[in-house]
Amino acid sequence: MALQFTLSHPVARLLSCCPASLRERVLRELSQRLMGSSVPAPFSQRAGLEVGVLRLPSGFQVSYRWDRSHERVEMLNLSTPSDFASQASSF
Numbered sequence: 001m002a003l004q005f006t007l008s009h010p011v012a013r014l015l016s017c018c019p020a021s022l023r024e025r026v027l028r029e030l031s032q033r034l035m036g037s038s039v040p041a042p043f044s045q046r047a048g049l050e051v052g053v054l055r056l057p058s059g060f061q062v063s064y065r066w067d068r069s070h071e072r073v074e075m076l077n078l079s080t081p082s083d084f085a086s087q088a089s090s091f
Contacts, residue, residue: 003031004072011062011075022058026078029056034066034073 005027007015015023033054048069055061059081065074 002071003034004070005030006072006074008074008076011078014078014080025058026056026060026062029058029060030054030062030064030073030075034064 015026018026033056048067050066050068051064052066053061053063061079062075063077065076066072
């Protein structure tokens, strides 16, 4: 199953400043966490809609709304890891 992503304006603005490889990594990590069995209990879940927050292996924290029935994920907010500035300068 392939997930369809939509981004809030703040998330789109932040990711547009990142190299393509980092954007791809964030989306891949989020997909893997959502599709894997290690997803923590969501804040709310009703009628196939899940809202939650995940810390990704890359250090980013993402809040999301996942419509399981339509396989759509909206990234609501994205927080950068504390060492993001040093990571960004290495790209």
